[in-house]
Amino acid sequence: MNSNKKGLNTICTHVGELEDKQHRGAISPLYMSTSYAYEEVNVKRYPRYFNTPNQIGLCKKIAALEHTEAALIFSSGMAAVSTALMAFLKAGDHIVLQQTLYGGTYNLVNEEFTKYGIEYSFTNGWKAADFESQIQENTKVIYIETPSNPLLTITDLEAVVAIAKKHSILTMIDNTFASPVNQNPIDFGIDVVIHSATKYMGGHSDISAGAVASSEENMNRIFQLAKNLGGNLSDYTVWLLERSMKTMGIRVRAQNENAMEMANFLTNNSDIEKVYYPGLPSHEDHKIAKKQMKGFGGMLSFELNSKLDASKFQKALKLIKPSMSLAGVESTVLSPTKTSHALMSPEVRAEQGIADGLIRFSVGIEEVEDLKEDILQAINAIKQ
Numbered sequence: 351m352n353s354n355k356k357g358l359n360t361i362c363t364h365v366g367e368l369e370d371k372q373h374r375g376a377i378s379p380l381y382m383s384t385s386y387a388y389e390e391v392n393v394k395r396y397p398r399y400f401n402t403p404n405q406i407g408l409c410k411k412i413a414a415l416e417h418t419e420a421a422l423i424f425s426s427g428m429a430a431v432s433t434a435l436m437a438f439l440k441a442g443d444h445i446v447l448q449q450t451l452y453g454g455t456y457n458l459v460n461e462e463f464t465k466y467g468i469e470y471s472f473t474n475g476w477k478a479a480d481f482e483s484q485i486q487e488n489t490k491v492i493y494i495e496t497p498s499n500p501l502l503t504i505t506d507l508e509a510v511v512a513i514a515k516k517h518s519i520l521t522m523i524d525n526t527f528a529s530p531v532n533q534n535p536i537d538f539g540i541d542v543v544i545h546s547a548t549k550y551m552g553g554h555s556d557i558s559a560g561a562v563a564s565s566e567e568n569m570n571r572i573f574q575l576a577k578n579l580g581g582n583l584s585d586y587t588v589w590l591l592e593r594s595m596k597t598m599g600i601r602v603r604a605q606n607e608n609a610m611e612m613a614n615f616l617t618n619n620s621d622i623e624k625v626y627y628p629g630l631p632s633h634e635d636h637k638i639a640k641k642q643m644k645g646f647g648g649m650l651s652f653e654l655n656s657k658l659d660a661s662k663f664q665k666a667l668k669l670i671k672p673s674m675s676l677a678g679v680e681s682t683v684l685s686p687t688k689t690s691h692a693l694m695s696p697e698v699r700a701e702q703g704i705a706d707g708l709i710r711f712s713v714g715i716e717e718v719e720d721l722k723e724d725i726l727q728a729i730n731a732i733k734q
């Protein structure tokens with residue numbers, strides 16, 4: 351089934367599935383072959399050409415989910431990010447990137463770009479004007495991340511796209527935190543959409559993968575570089591990812607619901623200083639989130655009262671696990687000052703609003719009452 355016109359869960363379950371003509375099994379057969387006949391066929395298949403049967407099937411599903419003509423899947427989110435960026439940048443070009451970026455992307459830019467003669471600027475905020483003020487004559491790409499990590503700021507996609515179009519600049523977004531369930535940036539004029547499929551697409555904390563979705567023309571350009579860099583995903587993992595994505599719609603919608611409930615619960619708790627969740631009417635960018643998101647996502651952050659120790663709090667949790675990654679069906683927490691933002695000076699962290707008591711919460715699909723109880727018991731345990 352290849353129609354892009356179906357609803358979310360139908361796309362998740364069926365689009366791009368391969369037919370088992372030999373045995374009529376219910377699921378896509380897995381083709382592990384790295385070697386295919388080349389005479390008397392049009393397609394020269396090879397895993398690093400991103401065109402094995404399972405790769406092509408899954409790419410159709412991702413393209414349908416992101417409302418694009420085409421997509422490619424990679425071995426990690428960073429393989430997707432780096433290949434997409436390098437496909438559109440060459441020596442002498444300039445890129446404007448949002449200030450609050452995923453750490454891996456920030457490192458890619460800071461550690462590698464100068465070597466290739468690519469100039470870059472970071473914005474001083476996430477408003478459209480913050481992007482515009484960094485544009486130079488040689489700016490070729492604007493790179494956005496919304497909702498952002500860890501404070502869940504929301505960048506106005508339409509407003510940034512309008513500025514980019516005025517200057518004929520390509521726009522790219524890291525759509526990982528929202529997932530295609532909650533946000534389709536193409537509908538707001540964004541050119542290239544990137545995902546760490548390690549997160550919501552995989553959803554079970556057991557797959558490393560990435561994806562890029564865009565027009566045929568843009569994807570062809572990205573493919574020309576991708577086949578040379580070689581960041582393709584193994585077909586077995588492609589097949590596993592297809593299986594995971596069948597439930598992405600129901601998983602993420604359940605996570606949206608739990609996160610909204612937890613955000614309200616935390617807001618009403620006097621031991622919590624602040625809650626950052628785009629679904630809360632009190633969130634600074636709530637109106638923009640409402641305009642461009644179909645759900646507010648499963649990620650939120652909260653700041654513990656300064657009398658409570660974030661490390662002790664995390665250790666006292668029994669059900670929710672402190673963990674480096676995010677977006678699994680299991681709830682996890684992370685302390686940005688100890689992990690993703692550990693290398694930043696305390697001054698810069700304070701400037702960006704990242705307090706020592708800040709906890710990033712990836713809300714899972716557990717019963718929400720059990721999550722509330724775990725947080726309450728942990729707070730009570732560390733107060734004693």
Ligand SMILES: *Cc1c(COP(=O)(O)O)cnc(C)c1O
Binds near residue numbers: 426428545558559
């Ligand atoms: C995890 C993540 C990435 C990188 O993905 P990997 O699969 O770890 O390479 C990129 N962007 C965001 C927002 C992420 O959370």
